[in-house]
Each structure stands twice: as C-alpha cells, then as structure tokens.
Amino acid sequence: MGLILYGRILSPFLARCVIAANAKGVAVDVQVPKGGIKTPEFLKLNPLGLMPVLKDGRTVLYESAAIVAYLDAKSRKNPLRPKTPKAVVQAGLPAAVTDNYVQGPAADLFRLKRGTAKNPVDPKAAGAALMKGLDVLEQTLAKGKYAGGAKISVADCYIPPALVFATHTAAIFALGDIFAGRPKLAKYWKGIQKDKAVKPVVDAMNAMMADALAGRLPPLY
Amino acid sequence: MIVYGSIFSPYCARVALAARHKGIKHTFAPPVGGGYKSPEFLKMNPLGKVPTMKDGKTVVFESAVIVDYIEAKSKKKSLYPKNAKDAASARMIGAVAGDYVHNTVSKLFAQMGPDRDQKAVEAVAAELAKYLDIAEKVIAAKPYAAGAKFTIADVFALPSLAFMELFVPLFGIVNPIGGRKKLARYMAKAKKDKLMGGVLKDMEDGFRAWQKSRGL
Numbered sequence: 001m002g003l004i005l006y007g008r009i010l011s012p013f014l015a016r017c018v019i020a021a022n023a024k025g026v027a028v029d030v031q032v033p034k035g036g037i038k039t040p041e042f043l044k045l046n047p048l049g050l051m052p053v054l055k056d057g058r059t060v061l062y063e064s065a066a067i068v069a070y071l072d073a074k075s076r077k078n079p080l081r082p083k084t085p086k087a088v089v090q091a092g093l094p095a096a097v098t099d100n101y102v103q104g105p106a107a108d109l110f111r112l113k114r115g116t117a118k119n120p121v122d123p124k125a126a127g128a129a130l131m132k133g134l135d136v137l138e139q140t141l142a143k144g145k146y147a148g149g150a151k152i153s154v155a156d157c158y159i160p161p162a163l164v165f166a167t168h169t170a171a172i173f174a175l176g177d178i179f180a181g182r183p184k185l186a187k188y189w190k191g192i193q194k195d196k197a198v199k200p201v202v203d204a205m206n207a208m209m210a211d212a213l214a215g216r217l218p219p220l221y
Numbered sequence: 222m223i224v225y226g227s228i229f230s231p232y233c234a235r236v237a238l239a240a241r242h243k244g245i246k247h248t249f250a251p252p253v254g255g256g257y258k259s260p261e262f263l264k265m266n267p268l269g270k271v272p273t274m275k276d277g278k279t280v281v282f283e284s285a286v287i288v289d290y291i292e293a294k295s296k297k298k299s300l301y302p303k304n305a306k307d308a309a310s311a312r313m314i315g316a317v318a319g320d321y322v323h324n325t326v327s328k329l330f331a332q333m334g335p336d337r338d339q340k341a342v343e344a345v346a347a348e349l350a351k352y353l354d355i356a357e358k359v360i361a362a363k364p365y366a367a368g369a370k371f372t373i374a375d376v377f378a379l380p381s382l383a384f385m386e387l388f389v390p391l392f393g394i395v396n397p398i399g400g401r402k403k404l405a406r407y408m409a410k411a412k413k414d415k416l417m418g419g420v421l422k423d424m425e426d427g428f429r430a431w432q433k434s435r436g437l
Contacts, residue, residue: 047355048321059306066312073305085293089281092290096283101268136267 003028005067007037007051008220010208012103012161013064014052015201019157020068022197024075028054036220051220068157080154091148093140095155098162101133106165113172114212116219127175130166138182145191152197160198163189164205168213222247224287225262226271228420229387229427231323232284233272234380238420239288242371243298247274288376300373311367311374318356318366318404319377325349326385329392333437337392346394349385353401356382362407364414371416379411383421387428391437 003021005028007014014030021028033042038049045053046062054061054070061067072080082088105126111117112126137159141147147155163178170178179186192198211217222240224247226233233249240247254261257269266273266282273282274290281287292300301308325348332342356378360366366374382404389397398404411417 047358048317061306061309061313063313063316065316066309069312070305070309073308081289083293085290086279088289088293089279089286092286093281093283096286100283139267 004055005030006033006042006045006053006055008032008208009201009204010212010217011051012107012165012205013050015161015164015205016064016157017052017054017067017071018201019160019197020071020080020154022200023078023080023152023157024071025077026071026074028071033220038221049221068154072154078152080152080157082148082151082153087148090142091153091155093155094137094142094147095153095158097133097137097140098155098158102130102137102166103158103162105129105133106162106169109169109173110165110212113169114215114219116221123173127170127173130170131175131178134166134178134182134185138185141184141188143184147188147192152195156192156195156198159188160192160202161205164202164209168206168209172213222274222276224249225252225257225265225273225275227427227431229384229424229431230271231319231380231384234383234420234424235284235319235376236272236274236287236291237423238376238379238416239291239300241416241420242300242376243291243295245291245294288373292373300371300376302367302370302372307367308373311372314356314359314361314366314374315377317352317359318374319381321352322349322356322378322385323381325352326381326388329389332392342392342394345392346389346397349389349394349397353397353399353404357401357404360403360407362403362410364407364410366407375411375417378407379417379420380424382408383411383424384428387425391432 005014005017009015009018009030018028037051043049045060048062052064052067054067061070082091108121108126109123112121112123142149144150146152147159166178179189193202208217222245224233224236226249228234228237228249252262257271263269265280268282272284272287274287281290302311325345328345332338361368363369365371366378385397412421
C-alpha cells in the first residue's frame with residue numbers, strides 16, 4: 001500500500017510535503033478527506049484538525065515539518081537536510097523565514113478575500129508584514145539555483161507554495177510586483193518553477209487558487 | 222557562542238537546552254547597539270528578534286534554525302532519534318506541546334495593560350485547554366517528551382510549558398495543566414532532571430526578574 005497524504009494541494013503545508021516527496025522520488029497519493037478536516041474520522045488521524053496528514057501503513061503523522069523529515073528519510077535521493085552547520089543554516093533560514101513571516105500574512109490576505117478569515121485581518125498590516133517577510137527572505141536566499149545553494153533542500157519545499165500565495169494576494173490587494181527590488185527572489189522564482197519536483201505542485205496550486213478565489217472551491221474546514 | 226536574548230523567552234530556552242545537552246559553550250547577552258531594533262542588531266537579524274546567535278563569524282536567527290545549527294556542530298548526543306518514524310514523531314510532539322501551546326499563550330501579551338479584555342483572556346484559556354488536551358495525548362512522558370531519551374521534542378515542549386506555567390497565572394489562569402496526568406508527570410520529572418531542571422530554574426529566575434522590573 002502506498003503513502004497517502006490527506007488534504008488538498010492548495011494547502012501550502014500539504015504542497016511542501018508533495019514537493020519533498022517529488023524530490024525524494026517517493027510516490028504519494030493526495031486524497032481529499034470526505035466531509036473535510038473537522039469530521040470525527042479526520043480528528044482521529046489529527047486531533048488538531050489540520051492538513052496534511054500522512055499515512056504510511058500504520059504510521060500516521062501530522063505537522064508538515066515532521067512529514068517532510070519522514071519523507072526525507074524514506075529514500076537516499078536528494079537529502080533535503082544538509083549535514084554541515086553552514087549548509088544547515090543556508091537551507092534552514094529561508095525555510096524558517098518563509099514559514100514564519102511570508103506564509104502567514106499571505107494566507108491571511110487569501111482568507112480575507114475568500115471570506116474565511118476567523119479573526120479580523122487588517123489588509124494594510126498584513127500587506128506590510130508580507131513585504132517585510134519577502135525582504136528578509138531576499139536577504140537569506142543563496143545565489144545558486146536553489147534557495148540553499150546548488151542542491152534542492154527543505155527550503156525549496158517551503159518557499160514555492162508560499163510564493164503562490166504571495167503572488168496571487170499581492171495582485172488582488174494591489175501590493176505591486178513582489179519581485180521588484182528583490183532580484184534574488186525574482187531569479188529564484190523564475191528558475192524554481194521549471195524544477196521537476198516543484199513545477200507540478202505550483203501548476204496545481206495556481207489552478208486551484210483561481211477556483212478558490214472565484215468561489216468555486218469550498219474550504220475543507 | 223553568544224546568544225542574544227533572555228533565557229526566560231521560550232525561544233531562547235530552546236537554544237539553551239540544545240546547547241547544554243550537546244555540551245556547547247554559550248553565553249546569553251543583551252543586544253548589541255542597546256536594543257533589538259538598533260541598527261547594529263538589525264544588521265545581524267533584520268527581524269530584530271531573539272534569539273540571535275553569533276558563533277565566530279556565523280550569525281543565525283530563528284530558534285529552530287539555531288537548534289539545527291547546534292545539532293550539526295557535533296555528532297555526539299544527537300537530538301533526533303535514529304529511526305525515521307521516531308524522529309518525525311519527536312518533531313510532531315515538539316510542535317504540538319511547543320509551538321501550538323506557546324502561540325496561544327503569547328496572545329496574552331496583548332492583555333497586559335490596564336484595559337484587559339476578560340473575554341479575550343477566557344478565549345485564550347479555552348484555546349490553551351484544547352491544545353493541552355492534544356499535548357496530553359501525544360506526549361510520552363517516559364520520562365522525556367518522546368520517550369526514554371532527551372530529544373528535539375523536549376527542546377520545543379519544555380520551554381513552552383514552563384513559560385506557560387509562569388505567565389498565565391498573571392491573567393488568573395491558575396494551574397493550566399490541571400488534571401492532565403502525563404503533562405503533570407513530565408513537568409515534575411523535568412524539575413528533577415539535571416539538564417531540564419537547570420534550564421527551568423534559570424527561566425524562572427529570569428521571569429521573576431522581568432516580572433519585578435515590569436511591576437507585574
């Protein structure tokens with residue numbers, strides 16, 4: 001029986017796991033949980049009621065960082081966590097900055113537009129936070145093809161899904177071109193979208209994002 | 222290794238736990254330039270946050286990245302279980318008992334002023350109870366968070382739970398762990414553990430000094 005990821009590719013947390021699986025050459029089947037992610041059945045898998053959940057035989061895991069680490073250990077191809085202290089930081093920092101300062105405000109703006117925000121969102125503050133997060137990301141990106149340098153790493157699992165959210169929400173809220181004045185990020189985005197592990201995920205997210213914003217895709221929560 | 226920040230910040234305590242476990246010498250220091258938003262400090266960390274670490278010429282910020290840096294610095298006493306499933310589980314336990322708990326607790330910082338919104342405090346208490354229930358489910362407490370050994374799960378879980386126990390009583394939330402047996406056992410054992418107990422003591426001392434300085 002193969003690996004199953006419960007959730008939907010539009011979730012940036014699920015998308016990063018799919019990029020990781022693609023990079024590792026591990027097959028995963030993405031399945032949308034029946035009835036969403038707040039049903040008693042789903043809460044049995046993940047009491048937090050969040051996607052993604054990974055099922056590998058009897059092993060059930062949630063939290064994208066844990067799932068990415070698990071997938072990383074599944075095959076020897078493309079280790080996603082470098083070993084030396086310097087390389088660990090070069091890959092880890094852009095991943096952490098994306099996770100903590102880019103993905104959050106971009107998702108807030110997305111939920112505001114979609115009408116699914118649980119807490120009030122101030123679009124000006126969220127837009128400013130997103131721009132600041134992108135500035136720090138620009139500073140932490142390596143110069144190579146990948147975010148951590150010459151090889152694909154955990155950073156390349158985290159950044160592209162966040163940039164899908166950032167490009168769409170920046171357009172909607174008229175925040176301007178997010179790549180203007182951020183040359184490393186611009187070059188990175190252009191290159192990474194051609195990567196075999198990343199392209200199918202970004203394409204699928206973009207298609208689903210359009211549906212979600214047009215009100216054709218009800219949320220799973 | 223210099224760590225800018227105060228140990229009672231759970232993010233800084235994560236670094237202290239990892240470094241002490243791995244036997245890496247480090248000192249905590251106040252920010253260069255007189256503040257976390259000073260030009261000197263922002264040059265090191267554009268986010269102006271703690272912890273920020275300097276090791277020779279290497280500057281690293283974001284606690285999880287600093288912890289990974291410390292892990293990579295020496296192979297001895299790894300923070301990760303060898304088995305892939307156990308390592309992933311340890312991360313998961315750390316995320317629930319660490320990140321979700323602290324992200325909820327830190328919402329109370331907005332309620333420190335005289336115009337406290339009691340409804341908002343109650344909402345935080347309810348959310349915290351929900352995450353503590355899940356933490357109770359996933360924590361091993363045998364006696365460490367992920368099992369018989371100190372791991373990355375303790376690095377994330379212990380500082381958040383410890384800060385919670387110090388901070389939330391200021392808002393009338395008494396004994397947040399309550400009757401959750403595994404969490405209670407975990408904290409009781411941690412206090413007696415040389416490494417974890419030492420960090421808990423330093424966190425409490427730092428917290429009390431901060432509390433006094435703020436007149437809380």
